[in-house]
Amino acid sequence: MTRVGVIGVGTVGRAVVDILKKNQSIISARAGETISVKSGVVRDLSKLPDLSISLSQNPYDVVDDPEIDIVVELMGGVELPFEIVKKALQNGKAVVTANKALLAYHRYELQEIAGDIPFEFEASVAGGIPIINALRDGLSANHILSIMGIMNGTCNFMLTKMMNEGAAYESVLAEAQALGYAEADPTFDVGGFDAAHKLLILASIAYGIDAKPEEILIEGIEGITPEDIAFAKEFGYTIKLLGIAKRDGGEVELRVHAALVDEDAMIAKIDGVMNGISVVGDRVGETLYYGPGAGGDATASAVVANIIDIVRSGKRSPMLGFNHPLEEGLRLKDQNDIRSKYYLRLQVLDKPGILAQITSLFAHHFISIEAVIQRPSETECAHLLFATHEATERSVHALISELETLESVLETPYMIRIV
Amino acid sequence: MTRVGVIGVGTVGRAVVDILKKNQSIISARAGETISVKSGVVRDLSKLPDLSISLSQNPYDVVDDPEIDIVVELMGGVELPFEIVKKALQNGKAVVTANKALLAYHRYELQEIAGDIPFEFEASVAGGIPIINALRDGLSANHILSIMGIMNGTCNFMLTKMMNEGAAYESVLAEAQALGYAEADPTFDVGGFDAAHKLLILASIAYGIDAKPEEILIEGIEGITPEDIAFAKEFGYTIKLLGIAKRDGGEVELRVHAALVDEDAMIAKIDGVMNGISVVGDRVGETLYYGPGAGGDATASAVVANIIDIVRSGKRSPMLGFNHPLEEGLRLKDQNDIRSKYYLRLQVLDKPGILAQITSLFAHHFISIEAVIQRPSETECAHLLFATHEATERSVHALISELETLESVLETPYMIRIV
Numbered sequence: 001m002t003r004v005g006v007i008g009v010g011t012v013g014r015a016v017v018d019i020l021k022k023n024q025s026i027i028s029a030r031a032g033e034t035i036s037v038k039s040g041v042v043r044d045l046s047k048l049p050d051l052s053i054s055l056s057q058n059p060y061d062v063v064d065d066p067e068i069d070i071v072v073e074l075m076g077g078v079e080l081p082f083e084i085v086k087k088a089l090q091n092g093k094a095v096v097t098a099n100k101a102l103l104a105y106h107r108y109e110l111q112e113i114a115g116d117i118p119f120e121f122e123a124s125v126a127g128g129i130p131i132i133n134a135l136r137d138g139l140s141a142n143h144i145l146s147i148m149g150i151m152n153g154t155c156n157f158m159l160t161k162m163m164n165e166g167a168a169y170e171s172v173l174a175e176a177q178a179l180g181y182a183e184a185d186p187t188f189d190v191g192g193f194d195a196a197h198k199l200l201i202l203a204s205i206a207y208g209i210d211a212k213p214e215e216i217l218i219e220g221i222e223g224i225t226p227e228d229i230a231f232a233k234e235f236g237y238t239i240k241l242l243g244i245a246k247r248d249g250g251e252v253e254l255r256v257h258a259a260l261v262d263e264d265a266m267i268a269k270i271d272g273v274m275n276g277i278s279v280v281g282d283r284v285g286e287t288l289y290y291g292p293g294a295g296g297d298a299t300a301s302a303v304v305a306n307i308i309d310i311v312r313s314g315k316r317s318p319m320l321g322f323n324h325p326l327e328e329g330l331r332l333k334d335q336n337d338i339r340s341k342y343y344l345r346l347q348v349l350d351k352p353g354i355l356a357q358i359t360s361l362f363a364h365h366f367i368s369i370e371a372v373i374q375r376p377s378e379t380e381c382a383h384l385l386f387a388t389h390e391a392t393e394r395s396v397h398a399l400i401s402e403l404e405t406l407e408s409v410l411e412t413p414y415m416i417r418i419v
Numbered sequence: 420m421t422r423v424g425v426i427g428v429g430t431v432g433r434a435v436v437d438i439l440k441k442n443q444s445i446i447s448a449r450a451g452e453t454i455s456v457k458s459g460v461v462r463d464l465s466k467l468p469d470l471s472i473s474l475s476q477n478p479y480d481v482v483d484d485p486e487i488d489i490v491v492e493l494m495g496g497v498e499l500p501f502e503i504v505k506k507a508l509q510n511g512k513a514v515v516t517a518n519k520a521l522l523a524y525h526r527y528e529l530q531e532i533a534g535d536i537p538f539e540f541e542a543s544v545a546g547g548i549p550i551i552n553a554l555r556d557g558l559s560a561n562h563i564l565s566i567m568g569i570m571n572g573t574c575n576f577m578l579t580k581m582m583n584e585g586a587a588y589e590s591v592l593a594e595a596q597a598l599g600y601a602e603a604d605p606t607f608d609v610g611g612f613d614a615a616h617k618l619l620i621l622a623s624i625a626y627g628i629d630a631k632p633e634e635i636l637i638e639g640i641e642g643i644t645p646e647d648i649a650f651a652k653e654f655g656y657t658i659k660l661l662g663i664a665k666r667d668g669g670e671v672e673l674r675v676h677a678a679l680v681d682e683d684a685m686i687a688k689i690d691g692v693m694n695g696i697s698v699v700g701d702r703v704g705e706t707l708y709y710g711p712g713a714g715g716d717a718t719a720s721a722v723v724a725n726i727i728d729i730v731r732s733g734k735r736s737p738m739l740g741f742n743h744p745l746e747e748g749l750r751l752k753d754q755n756d757i758r759s760k761y762y763l764r765l766q767v768l769d770k771p772g773i774l775a776q777i778t779s780l781f782a783h784h785f786i787s788i789e790a791v792i793q794r795p796s797e798t799e800c801a802h803l804l805f806a807t808h809e810a811t812e813r814s815v816h817a818l819i820s821e822l823e824t825l826e827s828v829l830e831t832p833y834m835i836r837i838v
Contacts, residue, residue, distance in 0.1 A: 019560050019702055029627070029741040030559045122557070128703035130557020137556075138541065138549020140449045141438050141723030208448070266709060269688050283438055284547035284720035287710030290685060292703065301703035304560030312740075313732060321731075322448040 002031070002311050003038040005062030007084065008074035009051070012098060012123070013040065015300030016072060017051050020307075027304070031311040038068055041075075063088045070307055073097040082106050089113050096306040098123035098299055104197035104213055107204055111319040119319040120306035125198040126151055126275045128298030129291035130305065135279060136205045136321035142281025143327075144206035147245040148419070149277030150270050151198040153293045154182045154189035155221050155241035159258075160271045162229050163238055169224055181273060191220035192241060192256040199243035199256055202277075206245060207252050208326025217255035217335045217393070223414050224258060228345060231373065231385045232260050238268045242419060251333035259419040260343055336394035341370070341418035343387050344400075349408040350382040358384065358403065365399040367391045381410060387418065421450070421730050422457040424481030426503060427493035428470070431517060431542070432459065434719030435491060436470050439726075446723070450730040457487055460494075482507045489726055492516040501525050508532050515725040517542035517718055523616035523632055526623055530738040538738040539725035544617040545570055545694045547717030548710035549724065554698060555624045555740035561700025562746075563625035566664040567838070568696030569689050570617040572712045573601045573608035574640050574660035578677075579690045581648050582657055588643055600692060610639035611660060611675040618662035618675055621696075625664060626671050627745025636674035636754045636812070642833050643677060647764060650792065650804045651679050657687045661838060670752035678838040679762055755813035760789070760837035762806050763819075768827040769801040777803065777822065784818040786810045800829060806837065 004020070006013045017037050020027065028034050039054040041062055059075070062068055063084055071088040073095060075081050081102050088095050089110075094117055097103070103110070103124050110119060122132045126149070135144070150156050154176055161172040173190070176182035188194050196218045203209050221241050232239050237260040246253045261268045266288050270276035275293030280286045292298040348354050355374065362369055368389040375383045388396075400413050423439070425432045436456050439446065447453050458473045460481055478494070481487055482503055490507040494500050497520050504521070507514050508529075513536055516522070522529070522543050529538060541551045545568070554563070569575050573595055580591040592609070595601035607613050615637045622628050640660050651658050656679040665672045680687045685707050689695035694712030699705045711717040767773050774793065781788055787808040794802045807815075819832050 015702070023560060023562060023702070025747070026562060026741075026745055027560065029743045029745045032737075032742060128700075129706055130553045133552055133557040134549045134708075137728055138552045138724055139720065140727045141442060141446065141720045143442060143445060266688065269685065281547075281720060283434070283442070283716045285711050285714075285717055287548055287708070289553075289706070289708060291706030295704075297702045298704055301558065301560045301700060305557055308559045309556055318451075322445075323451060324448045326445055326448045328444070 002033060002035045002069045003067055004035060004070045004072055004307060005039050005065060005068040006037055006072045006074065007041040007059045007062055008076065009040040009042045009055070010074065011296035012299045012303065013072070013074045014051065015296040016303050017053060019300050019304050027308060031308045033311060035307060035311060039065065059084045060087070063091060063093070068093060070094045070096060070310060072303060072307070073099055075099070076101065078102055078105050085110065086113055089117050089119065092117060094118040094310045096120045096303055096310070098303055100124040100194070100197040100201060104200045107201065107320065108210055114319050118310040120310060121201070122306050123299045123302035125201050126277060126289070126291070127293040127295060128301045129275060129277070129289050129293065130302065131202070131277050131289050132205065134287070134289055135202060139279060139281050139284060139287070140321065142283050143247070145247050145280040145282055147199070147202050147206060147243070147277065147279050148267060149243050150240055150267065150275050151195040151243045151277065151293065152189055152241055153273035153275055154186070155195070156270065156275070157181050157273045158190070159221060159239050159241065162224065162226070163232070166226050166229060168226055169222065190222055192218045195241060195243045196256045199245060199254060203245040203252065203254055204320050207247070207330055208320070208322055209252050209330060209332060211254060211332050215332060217257065217338065219257040221258045224416070225345070227375070227383055227385070228343070228414070228416060231343065235371070235387065236263050237261060237418070238263045239416065240267065244419070248333060250329060251331050253333040253338045255335070255338060257417055259417050261419050336392065338393045339390050340393070341388055341390050342396050343385070343416045343418055345414040346384040346403065347377060347410040348382055348384055349410065350376065350380050351408070354408050355384065357406070357408065361399060361402055362388070365395045367395055367399055421452060421454045421488045422486055423454060423489045423491055423726060424484060424487040425456055425459040425491045425493065426478045426481055427495065428459040428461045428474070429493065430715035431718045431722065432491070432493045433470065434715040435722050436472060438719050438723050446727060450727045452730060454726060454730060458484065478503045479506070482510060482512070487512060489513045489515060489729060491722060491726070492518055494518070495520065497521055497524050504529065505532055508536050508538065511536060513537040513729045515539045515722055515729070517722055519543040519613070519616040519620060523619045526620065526739065527629055533738050537729040539729060540620070541725050542718045542721035544620050545696060545708070545710070546712040546714060547720045548694060548696070548708050548712065549721065550621070550696050550708050551624065553706070553708055554621060558698060558700050558703060558706070559740065561702050562666070564666050564699040564701055566618070566621050566625060566662070566696065566698050567686060568662050569659055569686065569694050570614040570662045570696065570712065571608055571660055572692035572694055573605070574614070575689065575694070576600050576692045577609070578640060578658050578660065581643065581645070582651070585645050585648060587645055588641065609641055611637045614660060614662045615675045618664060618673060622664040622671065622673055624740050626666070626749055627741055628671050628749060628751060630673060630751050634751060636676065636757065638676040640677045643835070644764070646794070646802055646804070647762070647833070647835060650762065654790070654806065655682050656680060656837070657682045658835065659686065663838070667752060669748060670750050672752040672757050674754070674757060676836055678836050680838050755811065757812045758809050759812070760807055760809050761815050762804070762835045762837055764833045765803040765822065766796060766829040767801055767803055768829065769795065769799050770827070773827050774803065776825070776827065780818060780821055781805070781807070784814045786814055786818055
């Protein structure tokens with residue numbers, strides 16, 4: 001009999017307790033023994049429905065309980081769960097977490113502290129999709145060439161609505177908030193930070209690369225307009241918020257941003273709140289994993305799978321899937337060196353000679369233009385929409401800075417990368 | 420240092436040797452020790468390129484070699500590999516196989532013989548896609564409600580060509596043969612048998628159900644015509660060869676057949692030689708796994724991943740992911756009780772009263788018609804294309820038998836299920 005303690009009994013925690021109870025017979029058959037939740041930790045004891053487990057407000061009641069074998073951490077946050085999880089490992093308890101922020105900052109320290117003690121985190125990336133499982137175990141024979149994924153359901157829901165209905169950003173955000181897909185302060189999702197945490201976890205497993213969120217390119221979807229959506233449609237693209245990890249010789253580039261994606265690509269077909277992650281290995285080629293990236297039951301499905309795996313298989317270490325340096329000397333690529341194709345939207349004064357002036361600036365920065373569309377906007381104004389050939393971030397940002405200084409350019413140019 | 424012996428050094432076997440050599444540094448970092456191929460077994464010694472491993476023609480040279488830790492079985496066939504693999508397990512050696520036929524017939528005996536000795540078989544289903552991994556470990560918290568997948572790249576290549584180009588079956592088969600996607604005798608692929616083997620393996624893991632290929636519904640894609648393709652397009656479907664496992668109360672239905680699939684479904688978007696498998700769990704909802712289902716490198720990627728997992732994690736048992744009965748009392752559903760919607764194509768004499776005669780037979784069998792299209796074919800003939808509401812296999816087969824006896828029906832009616 002394995003006993004579990006759940007720290008943080010919210011939507012996911014309640015689903016974990018419920019699955020372990022309702023699916024008990026198949027879970028015992030798979031794990032080889034009975035698994036039950038002994039106790040839980042909550043912030044507010046008065047708010048909870050009856051779960052027939054003992055509850056406390058002190059995480060250490062679980063972490064220091066000698067009868068608990070596996071600690072499930074679902075509190076959220078970074079430093080407090082780090083302390084609690086460390087103590088659990090020091091007490092010899094296996095740990096399962098869904099906390100991506102904790103891992104985005106402390107995954108290597110945790111791997112070191114865990115040693116041979118199982119530490120699992122499937123639910124931290126893409127909820128119910130077993131992507132950690134696939135990447136760490138299923139594709140372990142491969143050098144990973146790239147990971148490209150829709151890792152945030154909130155953004156994908158909003159962008160899908162904008163693409164399908166031509167709706168404006170503000171109205172789809174309000175709808176996402178009304179449906180409970182977006183928080184009152186949506187920054188963590190729409191700003192790309194949530195996706196960035198997940199990307200860092202996947203990049204560790206694939207490349208052994210250590211990076212913090214502050215070190216990588218993170219942009220959100222806030223500035224996207226119906227104009228951009230219309231351009232995307234016209235040129236056979238859809239717009240997605242992507243997390244991208246890409247091997248380039250001795251460097252790995254890591255980035256989260258909105259992107260124009262060829263509408264025929266598998267990743268472009270992932271709509272609504274669903275997540276999908278494409279992984280290219282040097283031997284296997286492209287594989288893709290699709291499913292619900294959030295929600296109590298889907299996330300709990302991943303948490304419970306980790307618990308079963310720990311009970312069934314015992315030692316499942318090392319935590320990130322490797323111990324020695326995985327890719328000797330591999331470095332994080334300087335953001336300025338990242339190459340991409342770009343889409344640029346400029347609002348300009350609608351008078352003769354403007355296009356010539358602007359295109360000469362593109363040429364000055366050695367950025368080659370693939371297509372340009374001029375569309376009237378308000379009186380005496382026009383939108384210029386550019387698609388470029390491949391260029392570096394450095395040169396595109398330099399171009400944008402210079403464009404901004406022109407009197408005829410009426411607002412900061414808006415840029416979306418083309419993947 | 421772990422030593423591997425490879426029995427069957429064909430396309431996949433050579434790729435296994437090559438990956439273990441070329442990707443040695445990441446593989447050691449992930450496995451925690453060096454893995455090398457010590458020896459291999461081939462049918463014809465004269466045919467092999469230099470692989471710098473010792474080669475023999477006798478499988479027992481590998482199986483009885485005390486220096487070999489892991490036996491990789493890539494021979495194909497059923498009874499001979501069964502004997503060889505049994506001996507390997509009795510000698511205490513871990514086994515990795517890509518042999519779906521072996522597992523379709525002997526998976527439960529092998530699980531029993533293996534006991535605590537690792538026995539892995541990721542490559543046996545859908546080549547490079549880690550679907551066994553996902554189903555056995557990633558989704559283990561779930562009752563599996565259904566599995567629906569494109570598990571045969573040959574058929575999917577052919578059907579995609581037929582859909583996109585309106586080409587005839589015979590010409591795409593010839594093209595598939597020329598490209599090496601189909602064998603000279605293509606029956607195993609186009610008849611659905613390959614997909615059935617894979618489906619049985621997945622159904623074991625999901626449901627603990629024991630069934631042999633002979634006990635389940637297996638049909639292929641041989642009879643599909645451009646007429647059917649045109650009908651599918653007109654009604655918003657695509658045609659796929661699907662392997663389907665579906666829970667229905669105390670029964671599981673297992674079936675492989677061509678199907679009309681809603682063109683907006685994710686599974687409909689999987690084209691060409693690619694495979695894709697959708698799994699619905701009671702808690703996680705739908706997840707989908709996409710990637711290359713065949714090819715030396717992709718299949719070897721799965722074989723080597725299993726090897727790494729055995730070295731890294733030690734005990735990974737039980738083989739199928741459960742020991743006790745997984746779903747107590749769950750039975751295989753009688754094929755006749757399977758319910759579906761159906762598409763029927765009839766060639767009939769083009770004269771008054773025929774449609775009335777035929778539709779009254781549908782009514783007699785309580786099969787309700789959703790749509791019917793009449794198309795002129797040769798002189799004095801017409802094609803009648805029907806889409807029905809849900810009915811049982813029993814009633815549809817009875818209807819077809821009765822239709823066949825009509826003088827005005829010129830050939831055996833052709834049926835495709837609608838999913």
